[in-house]
Amino acid sequence: MDVAEAGLGLLRDRVASTDAREAVENTVHDRLLPLTARVTGRAGVGKSAVLAVLESVPLDADGLDVRWRESRTDNSKGEVLVHVIAGAVSPVDIALLSSRPRGVLDGTVVVLTKADTLDDPAADAVAASQQLGRTVLPVMGATAAGMRGVGRAGAPLDMADVRAVAAADLRPTDLMTVDRFRAVDIEVSTRRREALIECIELRGLALLVDVLRQRPAVSDGDAVRMLADATGADALIAAVSTAVSAAAAARDAELHRSMQQISAGHRRVRAAVESYLASDEAVAAEMRCAALRLGVPIETGSEQVASEQAVLWKRRAAAAVDPDVRRAALALCRGHVRMLRR
Numbered sequence: 001m002d003v004a005e006a007g008l009g010l011l012r013d014r015v016a017s018t019d020a021r022e023a024v025e026n027t028v029h030d031r032l033l034p035l036t037a038r039v040t041g042r043a044g045v046g047k048s049a050v051l052a053v054l055e056s057v058p059l060d061a062d063g064l065d066v067r068w069r070e071s072r073t074d075n076s077k078g079e080v081l082v083h084v085i086a087g088a089v090s091p092v093d094i095a096l097l098s099s100r101p102r103g104v105l106d107g108t109v110v111v112l113t114k115a116d117t118l119d120d121p122a123a124d125a126v127a128a129s130q131q132l133g134r135t136v137l138p139v140m141g142a143t144a145a146g147m148r149g150v151g152r153a154g155a156p157l158d159m160a161d162v163r164a165v166a167a168a169d170l171r172p173t174d175l176m177t178v179d180r181f182r183a184v185d186i187e188v189s190t191r192r193r194e195a196l197i198e199c200i201e202l203r204g205l206a207l208l209v210d211v212l213r214q215r216p217a218v219s220d221g222d223a224v225r226m227l228a229d230a231t232g233a234d235a236l237i238a239a240v241s242t243a244v245s246a247a248a249a250a251r252d253a254e255l256h257r258s259m260q261q262i263s264a265g266h267r268r269v270r271a272a273v274e275s276y277l278a279s280d281e282a283v284a285a286e287m288r289c290a291a292l293r294l295g296v297p298i299e300t301g302s303e304q305v306a307s308e309q310a311v312l313w314k315r316r317a318a319a320a321v322d323p324d325v326r327r328a329a330l331a332l333c334r335g336h337v338r339m340l341r342r
């Protein structure tokens with residue numbers, strides 16, 4: 001149980017004998033449900049490979065479980081949505097994404113996968129971004145999954161075999177198609193060559209072979225790191241982490257809204273709800289929501305940092321025109337003041 005749940009537990013106890021008990025129980029129950037996250041896209045587009053990558057990393061959902069589901073293009077529901085395309089944007093993609101909200105906290109990530117099959121994935125991603133009005137991240141989904149040992153090969157990459165391929169007498173064209181690569185006469189058996197392609201795709205192998213040939217002294221770790229960078233998996237994981245944190249923060253915002261409503265309707269629980277909303281964990285949760293909403297990090301450090309931040313956010317709140325920005329700035333001010341008092 002994390003800190004927030006401890007505070008909620010206390011609130012539950014305090015309202016247990018009142019007529020607001022059920023309303024509070026339901027609200028707390030909803031706050032603690034696993035986050036629903038969905039990977040969508042047309043048939044065969046590469047969803048499962050992307051999903052395997054995402055399931056292989058721990059995502060910070062503020063203590064909540066993240067429940068991933070894969071579905072095609074019939075359903076865009078989910079607190080987090082990772083929509084996958086491969087190649088051109090289709091009307092189905094546009095229709096699905098248009099039903100999602102837009103904004104910094106929209107919980108939506110769009111991926112252009114199978115980047116290994118494209119000549120200029122970065123340019124294609126920019127074109128797709130313009131078409132959709134959302135950032136599209138180019139990713140080599142299958143290669144990223146294979147490198148994490150969660151791809152279709154089901155086995156980790158064998159760097160000894162990659163080095164053997166790099167050392168073999170290959171022409172550049174031998175790594176251009178799977179058939180040519182299968183047909184060349186080298187020491188590495190056909191079965192082992194197929195395993196390499198199953199793991200990181202032909203393009204992934206060609207990239208690694210290039211690295212090893214240009215820098216024969218490079219370590220396995222560094223070579224693998226270079227390929228990992230080329231897969232775009234880090235940017236994907238970062239975007240999904242932000243979406244997951246935002247979804248968790250949205251849960252807190254929803255919880256606090258419901259609590260305020262309950263307290264407005266049930267006088268006997270007002271004190272309990274107010275003391276919960278004034279607790280360190282509720283103030284910290286509001287601060288996290290606000291920072292995500294404004295797209296700023298929470299600056300932590302010395303007392304001086306906290307007091308400077310409190311002043312800064314107070315000033316920004318006063319200058320804000322948009323009421324949402326003003327509310328978020330006040331939440332940050334309040335959070336920093338609370339840090340000072342601790």
Ligand SMILES: Nc1nc2c(ncn2[C@@H]2O[C@H](COP(=O)(O)OP(=O)(O)OP(=O)(O)O)[C@@H](O)[C@H]2O)c(=O)[nH]1
Nearest residue numbers: 042043044045046047048049113114140141142201
């Ligand atoms: N070259 C390449 N092939 C890929 C990549 N990702 C997936 N594939 C291949 O594309 C096919 C479909 O991949 P999946 O990940 O199963 O696609 P999916 O969208 O989950 O498919 P469905 O669940 O049937 O709709 C498989 O043959 C994969 O090996 C990729 O990044 N590069």
Ligand SMILES: [Mg+2]
Nearest residue numbers: 047048049070
């Ligand atoms: Mg699938």
